[in-house]
Amino acid sequence: MSALTTGDWRVADSAEPASRRECSGLVAAHLQWHLERALRSLPLVDRG
Secondary structure, three states: OOOOOOOOOHHHHOOOHHHHHHHHHHHHHHHHHOOOOOOHHHHHHOOO
C-alpha cells in the first residue's frame, strides 16, 4: 500500500496477488467514498 501512495510502481507490481487484491478493494472503496457514488464501470476494470 505504501508503494501505491509513493508511486513506486515497480514494487507495487511485484506484490503478492492477495495483497494486490486487498489494496485494489481499499483503493476502490476510498475512491467511491470520496466521489459519494458507486462506480458502475468498476467491475469491468476489475476483470483485467
